[in-house]
Amino acid sequence: MLEQNTVIDQPIDAEAWLALTPEERWEKFESFTHPEAVDLFLDLPTAYQYELFVKLPEAERRSWLRLLAPDDAADLIQYFPAEEHPALIRLLDPTTRREVEALLDYAEDEAGGLMNTRFIRLRPDTTVDVAIRYIRAQARRPVETLQYAYVLDSEQKLVGIVSFRELLLAPPDQLISEIMETDIVSVLDDLDQEEVGRELNRYGLSAVPVVDSEGRMVGIVTVDDIVSVVEEEATEDIQKLGGMEALDEPYLQISMWEMLKKRGVWLAVLFLGEMLTASAMGYYEHEIQRAVVLALFIPLIISSGGNSGSQATSLIIRAMALGEVRLKDWWRVFLRELRAGLALGLLLGVIGFARILLWPTRNATYGEHYLLIAFTVAGSLLGVVLWGSLAGSMLPFLLRRAGVDPATSSAPFVATLVDVTGLIIYFTVASVILRGTLL
Amino acid sequence: MLEQNTVIDQPIDAEAWLALTPEERWEKFESFTHPEAVDLFLDLPTAYQYELFVKLPEAERRSWLRLLAPDDAADLIQYFPAEEHPALIRLLDPTTRREVEALLDYAEDEAGGLMNTRFIRLRPDTTVDVAIRYIRAQARRPVETLQYAYVLDSEQKLVGIVSFRELLLAPPDQLISEIMETDIVSVLDDLDQEEVGRELNRYGLSAVPVVDSEGRMVGIVTVDDIVSVVEEEATEDIQKLGGMEALDEPYLQISMWEMLKKRGVWLAVLFLGEMLTASAMGYYEHEIQRAVVLALFIPLIISSGGNSGSQATSLIIRAMALGEVRLKDWWRVFLRELRAGLALGLLLGVIGFARILLWPTRNATYGEHYLLIAFTVAGSLLGVVLWGSLAGSMLPFLLRRAGVDPATSSAPFVATLVDVTGLIIYFTVASVILRGTLL
Numbered sequence: 001m002l003e004q005n006t007v008i009d010q011p012i013d014a015e016a017w018l019a020l021t022p023e024e025r026w027e028k029f030e031s032f033t034h035p036e037a038v039d040l041f042l043d044l045p046t047a048y049q050y051e052l053f054v055k056l057p058e059a060e061r062r063s064w065l066r067l068l069a070p071d072d073a074a075d076l077i078q079y080f081p082a083e084e085h086p087a088l089i090r091l092l093d094p095t096t097r098r099e100v101e102a103l104l105d106y107a108e109d110e111a112g113g114l115m116n117t118r119f120i121r122l123r124p125d126t127t128v129d130v131a132i133r134y135i136r137a138q139a140r141r142p143v144e145t146l147q148y149a150y151v152l153d154s155e156q157k158l159v160g161i162v163s164f165r166e167l168l169l170a171p172p173d174q175l176i177s178e179i180m181e182t183d184i185v186s187v188l189d190d191l192d193q194e195e196v197g198r199e200l201n202r203y204g205l206s207a208v209p210v211v212d213s214e215g216r217m218v219g220i221v222t223v224d225d226i227v228s229v230v231e232e233e234a235t236e237d238i239q240k241l242g243g244m245e246a247l248d249e250p251y252l253q254i255s256m257w258e259m260l261k262k263r264g265v266w267l268a269v270l271f272l273g274e275m276l277t278a279s280a281m282g283y284y285e286h287e288i289q290r291a292v293v294l295a296l297f298i299p300l301i302i303s304s305g306g307n308s309g310s311q312a313t314s315l316i317i318r319a320m321a322l323g324e325v326r327l328k329d330w331w332r333v334f335l336r337e338l339r340a341g342l343a344l345g346l347l348l349g350v351i352g353f354a355r356i357l358l359w360p361t362r363n364a365t366y367g368e369h370y371l372l373i374a375f376t377v378a379g380s381l382l383g384v385v386l387w388g389s390l391a392g393s394m395l396p397f398l399l400r401r402a403g404v405d406p407a408t409s410s411a412p413f414v415a416t417l418v419d420v421t422g423l424i425i426y427f428t429v430a431s432v433i434l435r436g437t438l439l
Numbered sequence: 440m441l442e443q444n445t446v447i448d449q450p451i452d453a454e455a456w457l458a459l460t461p462e463e464r465w466e467k468f469e470s471f472t473h474p475e476a477v478d479l480f481l482d483l484p485t486a487y488q489y490e491l492f493v494k495l496p497e498a499e500r501r502s503w504l505r506l507l508a509p510d511d512a513a514d515l516i517q518y519f520p521a522e523e524h525p526a527l528i529r530l531l532d533p534t535t536r537r538e539v540e541a542l543l544d545y546a547e548d549e550a551g552g553l554m555n556t557r558f559i560r561l562r563p564d565t566t567v568d569v570a571i572r573y574i575r576a577q578a579r580r581p582v583e584t585l586q587y588a589y590v591l592d593s594e595q596k597l598v599g600i601v602s603f604r605e606l607l608l609a610p611p612d613q614l615i616s617e618i619m620e621t622d623i624v625s626v627l628d629d630l631d632q633e634e635v636g637r638e639l640n641r642y643g644l645s646a647v648p649v650v651d652s653e654g655r656m657v658g659i660v661t662v663d664d665i666v667s668v669v670e671e672e673a674t675e676d677i678q679k680l681g682g683m684e685a686l687d688e689p690y691l692q693i694s695m696w697e698m699l700k701k702r703g704v705w706l707a708v709l710f711l712g713e714m715l716t717a718s719a720m721g722y723y724e725h726e727i728q729r730a731v732v733l734a735l736f737i738p739l740i741i742s743s744g745g746n747s748g749s750q751a752t753s754l755i756i757r758a759m760a761l762g763e764v765r766l767k768d769w770w771r772v773f774l775r776e777l778r779a780g781l782a783l784g785l786l787l788g789v790i791g792f793a794r795i796l797l798w799p800t801r802n803a804t805y806g807e808h809y810l811l812i813a814f815t816v817a818g819s820l821l822g823v824v825l826w827g828s829l830a831g832s833m834l835p836f837l838l839r840r841a842g843v844d845p846a847t848s849s850a851p852f853v854a855t856l857v858d859v860t861g862l863i864i865y866f867t868v869a870s871v872i873l874r875g876t877l878l
C-alpha cells in the first residue's frame with residue numbers, strides 16, 4: 001500500500017476517478033475548484049480527458065487544450081474525427097500548433113506519433129560551461145527529460161548524445177564534440193511503437209532519439225511512453241487471443257454497440273467455422289447411430305485438442321511479441337511441439353484409458369467392447385493433442401509469414417481447425433479399431 | 440528499422456544473440472575479445488546472463504559478477520538455488536555485498552526486490568550550490584537516475600524530493616529544504632511490483648522512492664524497471680489464459696521437462712473436468728439414440744458457449760489487471776454481460792436457425808422435423824452464449840474475492856463449466872421442444 005502520510009496533493013486520485021460512472025465524473029469535475037480540476041485533468045489517461053473535454057462549453061476548450069504538452073494535445077485531438085482536427089488545432093498557440101500538426105501527420109502507433117518534440121539541443125562547438133548554462137535556460141520551459149542532451153549540426157542532423165552526468169563531470173572549457181557519444185541508437189519516425197519499445201529495452205535506454213528519413217532529429221521517445229505502449233499491446237493481444245477484436249477502450253467505458261460489434265463479428269466468424277463440425281458429424285451420423293457410445297466422448301476429445309492448441313498458440317504468440325521466437329525459428333518450434341505434443345497426448349491418453357477401464361459400471365455404460373472403446377479414446381487423444389500442439393504452434397508462423405498479425409486470428413482458427421479435425425481423427429481411429437465389432 | 444549508420448558499438452546485438460542455440464551462444468561468447476564479451480554480458484536479460492555465468496570457470500566468476508550493479512547482481516544470484524547464494528555473495532566487494540544481501544531479503548516481485556539502492560541523497564540544510572557540487576561528485580559512481588535527488592534527514596527518513604531541473608533553476612544560496620517538494624509519493628518495500636507499476640503510471644513518475652516500514656528510504660524503482668515488470672505480468676496472464684502455468688522462462692530456453700510439467704498439469708486438470716461431459720452425455724444417451732440428429736450440433740453448441748465465455752473472461756481479467764474493473768464493479772459488469780450475452784446469443788441463434796432452414800438438403804439431413812430442430816438449436820445457442828458471457832465474466836470476480844489470482848484458473852474453469860452446462864442446456868431445450876415428436 002501507499003504510505004498514508006505522503007499522499008500527493010490532489011482532491012481525488014486518477015484511479016478512484018476511473019471507478020466512477022461517466023455522469024458522476026462530470027458532476028464531480030464541475031464541482032471542483034479550477035486548480036483541482038486542472039490537476040486531475042492533467043493526470044487522466046487520454047480517453048478520460050476526452051470524455052470531459054467534449055462536454056466543455058466551446059468557449060472553455062481553448063484554455064483546457066493549451067494546458068497540455070504537444071504530444072498529449074495531439075493524443076487528445078486524435079480522439080476526434082479528422083474533420084474536427086483543424087478547428088481544434090487552431091485553439092493552440094502558434095508554436096505548439098506546428099508541433100501538434102507535425103505529430104498528427106504520424107500514425108498513432110509509430111515512433112513519430114509517440115515522440116515528444118521538446119528535448120534539449122546542443123551544438124557540437126559549444127563548451128561544457130556554456131552548455132550547462134544553456135540547459136539551465138532551456139529547463140525553464142517543460143522538456144521531457146534532462147537525462148540526455150542531443151547534439152545537432154546546422155542541418156538539424158543528430159551527430160551525438162551527451163548525458164547530463166557526463167556534462168557535470170567534464171572540465172568546463174571542453175567542447176561538446178569532444179565528450180559526446182557518437183555511437184548512437186536512433187529510430188526512424190515511422191518505426192512501429194512495439195519495435196521502438198524493443199529498441200529501448202534491448203539497449204537499456206531511458207530515451208531514444210527519433211530521426212526522419214533524412215537523418216534530422218525530430219523528437220525523443222522516453223521509456224515512460226513505452227510502459228503504456230507495452231500495456232496497450234498486451235491488452236490487444238489478450239483480447240485477440242480471447243477471440244475478439246481489440247476493444248481499444250476501457251471495458252466499462254466502451255459503448256455497448258461498439259463492444260457488440262467487436263465481439264459479435266468474431267463470434268459469428270467462429271460460429272460459421274464451427275458449422276463445419278456439424279457437417280463432419282453429419283458425415284459420421286451412420287457410425288453414431290450404430291455406436292451411440294462414441295458420441296459420449298466427442299466433447300472430451302475435441303476440447304482436449306482445443307486446450308492443447310490454445311496452450312501452444314498463446315505460448316508462441318507471446319514469444320513472438322517479445323521477440324524470443326522469430327520466423328526462422330519455426331523448425332525448432334516444430335520439433336519442440338512434436339515432442340511436447342507426443343508427451344502430453346500420451347499423458348491424456350493414459351488418463352482416458354484408465355478412466356474407462358476403471359469405471360465401476362464400465363460394462364453397462366460402454367458395453368462389452370469397453371476395452372476397444374478405451375483404445376479408441378486413448379488413441380484419438382494422442383492424435384488430437386499432438387495435432388493441436390502442432391497446429392497451434394505453426395499457425396502463428398504461417399499468419400506472420402502472410403503478413404497478418406498472428407494474434408488476430410490464431411486462437412479462433414486453431415479452435416475451429418482442431419475441432420473439425422479432432423472429429424475426423426476420432427472417427428477415423430474408431431473405424432480402424434472398432435471395425436467388425438461395433439462399426 | 441534502425442538507422443544503419445548509427446549502430447551501437449557491439450559485436451552482436453542482444454536480439455540476434457537470443458536467436459542462437461545455447462551451444463552457439465557459448466561458442467561465440469568464448470570467441471569474443473574481453474571487451475566485446477563484457478559489452479554483450481551487460482546487455483543480456485538475466486536468464487541469458489545466467490546461462491553463460493554457470494559455464495564460466497570458478498576462477499572467472501568473481502570478475503564477471505562484479506561487473507553488475509547491485510540489483511542486477513541480485514537478480515542473477517536469484518537464479519541459483521538458495522544454498523549457493525552465500526558463496527556467490529562472497530564474490531562481491533563488501534559495499535555491494537551488503538546491498539545485494541539487503542535486496543535478496545525481498546521477494547523478487549516486491550518493490551524491494553526491484554529497486555536500485557544507488558540514488559542521490561541530499562540533506563535538507565544544504566545549499567543549492569553545495570548540492571550541485573555534491574551531485575557532481577556522486578555522479579562519478581554509477582547511479583540509477585539523475586532526474587531526482589532525495590532529501591533524507593539524519594535518520595534516513597525521506598523528507599523531500601528535488602528534481603534536477605529545480606536545482607538548476609534555483610538561486611545557488613537557497614536551502615534544499617526551501618525548494619524541495621514535500622508532497623511525496625512513495626511505496627513500501629513489500630508492495631507488489633504490479634502495484635508499484637500502477638503507482639508510477641498513475642502519477643506519471645519516472646522514479647518512485649521505496650521506504651521501509653519505519654519510513655527510511657531504502658531505494659528507488661525507476662520506470663525502466665517497470666517496463667519489464669509490465670511485460671512479465673502480461674506474459675504470465677497470457678499463458679495462464681492459454682490454460683497453463685506461467686513458464687517464467689523464454690519458450691526456446693525452458694527445458695522440455697519443465698515445460699511439460701507446466702502444460703501437462705493443467706491439461707490433465709482440464710481433462711478431468713471435461714470428463715464430466717462424458718458423464719453428462721451418458722445421461723442423455725437415450726435421447727441421442729432416439730434422435731441422432733441431436734448429436735450433430737453438440738460441438739457447435741458447446742464451442743459457441745466456450746467462445747463467448749473466453750471473450751468475457753479475457754476482457755474482465757485484463758480490465759482487472761489494468762485496474763479498470765474492481766471487485767465492487769461486479770454488478771455493473773453483470774448487467775453489461777447480461778445485455779451483451781443476450782444480443783450475441785440472439786445473433787448466433789439467428790445464424791444457426793437460418794443455417795438449418797436454408798440448407799438445401801434440410802429434409803434429408805435433419806428429417807421432417809427440421810423446423811423444430813432449428814428452434815432447438817437457436818434456443819440452445821441463445822442459452823449457452825448468455826450463460827457463457829455471464830459465467831466467464833463473473834468467475835474472475837469470485838476467484839479474486841476468494842484471494843486467488845483470477846488469471847490462473849478462469850479460462851480452464853470457464854471452459855469446463857460452459858461445456859458441461861452447455862450440454863445440459865441443449866438437451867433440456869431439446870426435451871421441451873421435441874417432446875412428442877422426436878423425443
